[in-house]
Amino acid sequence: MIMPPANPFLLLGVIIIIIIVLYLVLRFLSKTSLLYILKKWWRLLEDSCFVYQFYKVPQFNEHMQENQLYRKVSTYLNSLPFVEDSDYANLFSGNKSNEINVVLDSNQVVTDTFLSARVYWKNEKCEPNGSIALVLKIRRNDKRRILRPYLQNILTVFDEIEQRGKEIKLFVNAEAEPQKNGRWRSIPFTHPSTIDTVTMDADLKNKVKSDLESFLKSKQYYHRLGRVWKRSYLLCGPSGTGKSSFVAGMAKFLCYDVYDIDLSKVSDDSDLKMLLLQTTNKSMIVIEDLDRYLSEKSTAVSLSGILNFMDGILSCCGEERVMVFTMNSKDHVDPTVLRPGRIDVHVQFPLCDFPAFKTLANSYLGLKEHKLFPQVEEIFQTGASLSPAEIGEIMISNRNSPSRALKSVITALQTNGDGRGSSKMSQSASGRAVEEAGESGSFFCRESVHSVREFRKLYGLLRMRSSRKESVDLDSVEKEN
Incomplete structure (x- = not known):
């Protein structure tokens, strides 16, 4: 018996009806608890x-x-x-x-x-x-x-x-009082600054961030080397260059509590050791203006006490700590304070140069370009300079009028900034070319070293010429006599 050929339209209609029915069933199950019950039964069976x-x-x-x-x-x-x-x-x-x-x-x-x-x-x-x-x-x-x-x-x-x-806290040391337990007093650390908001060279900023990230992940590496898991940084530069703001940015980046040690309230070396013992792991220990305490002898702590604080046995009693020291200048600081092991990373904070000025203008005034920028750049090239804090304050005061703000900056550079940058030209160059040197991870600048050498050569030539001129004048005077 020969079956008649199936109607393709009828077959297509049946398939469409089946798809519609399945869709309606799934739709119904998704709107009710039946699908959940089926999943639960399947899980029990599994x-x-x-x-x-x-x-x-x-x-x-x-x-x-x-x-x-x-x-x-x-x-x-x-x-x-x-x-x-x-x-x-x-x-x-x-x-x-x-x-x-x-x-x-x-x-x-x-x-x-x-x-x-x-x-x-x-x-x-x-x-x-x-x-x-x-x-x-x-x-x-x-x-x-x-x-x-x-x-x-x-x-x-x-x-x-x-x-x-974690809520970051700021701890400050108080003077010893018999009726109170502990030397640290804490407050919530609500500083708005971050590493990204600090005005400094982008390459230098990225190198510091990379170094901090590497430190956070290096516990096993430090232990394998037999070293304590800690890192020390020196932030050096004139006042107003952003050192304190950078410390706040580092603390936020690490999510570490900050222990700010005021050496003027430390009675002796033993007292400094007790303060260190009362700090916790995953913390940042900060001493600001260390060069002032060392040069002026304005603290009862001795140099050996500070050296032991930096890398002595007690400094190894905790882990995952970051020590940060700030200085205005390293010129009059004992070299033993700055050696690798006590200071792992050196970060230079120069006075404001023209690239830093453009960054400030973009942040404070929203200016990427302006007709007065060439005039500002010309003044910077003469060696005049101000700190980023000084320029930032001028821009804040005149933020409603960018042109007036730039004119005020030009006036300030011409009056107050004359000659300030000339003695700091090696520092201003350090923000542009930075490299890591040695195992200590210190950040040094080759351009700054070359500029200092060139300046010394130029100074030596000028002295030789002046001495020759003086000798010629003296000979002529003797002949006349």
């Missing part, structure tokens, strides 16, 4: 095919002391996007005004994946004492492969979350 192992992380130990691992795992789980997919979750306000935290509720399960393996966490409430525990459910086949790396990953992520959400 779980029945595997053998699981469970690990409990209790909130308290047998002595009712808080389990630090519980706090770290809880912070990690609450940062996962899967928490929002749980049946119940708690909403809490965060540290910031517009921040909302989603926290896993009790007896709820959250799913996580690591190295292509799926794990489950349950926030379980223990009935006898009402304590809470986090229970990890992991396939036995995946246990040896991912358990320890997974837990280590949780600790790493927790440290990153802690650093991002």
Whole structure:
């Protein structure tokens, strides 16, 4: 019996009807809880095919002391996007005004994946004492492969979350008082400056940022070398060149607390050691205007006390610390203070030159070009200069009129800036060509060295000519006599 050929239009119509029916069914399931129920049944069926192992992380130990691992795992789980997919979750306000935290509720399960393996966490409430525990459910086949790396990953992520959400504090040392415990007084560190907002050479700024990033990731490297995990920086330059703002930017970049030591309130070398012992890890220790204390002897701390503070045994009692010292000039500082090991990185902050001026004009006035720029550049080329703080203040005072601001800068350079830049030309060049030298990571400038040598040669030639002229004059005077 020969079947009649199928009608292609009828077959196409049936396929279209089936597609429409499937679409409507999926649409219906997505709008109801049936799809969720089907997923749950499928998960139960899948779980029945595997053998699981469970690990409990209790909130308290047998002595009712808080389990630090519980706090770290809880912070990690609450940062996962899967928490929002749980049946119940708690909403809490965060540290910031517009921040909302989603926290896993009790007896709820959250799913996580690591190295292509799926794990489950349950926030379980223990009935006898009402304590809470986090229970990890992991396939036995995946246990040896991912358990320890997974837990280590949780600790790493927790440290990153802690650093991002940490409120930076500024600690200042007070004079010793018997009725008060501790020497440090803290306030919230709310300085608005960042490394990016500081006016300085872009290459130098990137080198410092790269050095800080490398330091943060070098714990194992330092330990392998048998060295303490710390780094020291010297910020050197005239007043108003941005050293203090750069310190604030470094603290924000690292998310470190700042310990600002006032040497005038330190009674002796032992007192300085006690202050160092009371600082914490992951902190920045700052001593400003160190050259003034060393030259004027305005502190009871001796030179050997400062040297021991910089690289003595006590300085090795903490880890992940950054020491920052600021100076106006290194000319009258004992070379032993500046040697590698005590100072790892030297950063020069010069007076303002024309490229730095253009950066300030762009930031303060929104000017990238102006008809007065050539005149300003010509004045800078004569050797006149001001500090970035002085030029910035002029621009702030005249920010409503950029032309008036530039004219005021020109006037200030002609009156107050004459000759200031000529003695600092080697410093102004240091912002343009910077390189790392030696293992200490110090930032030095070849152009500044060449300019100093050329200046010395020129000065020597002038002296030779003047001495020859004086000798000729003396000979003529003797002949006349």
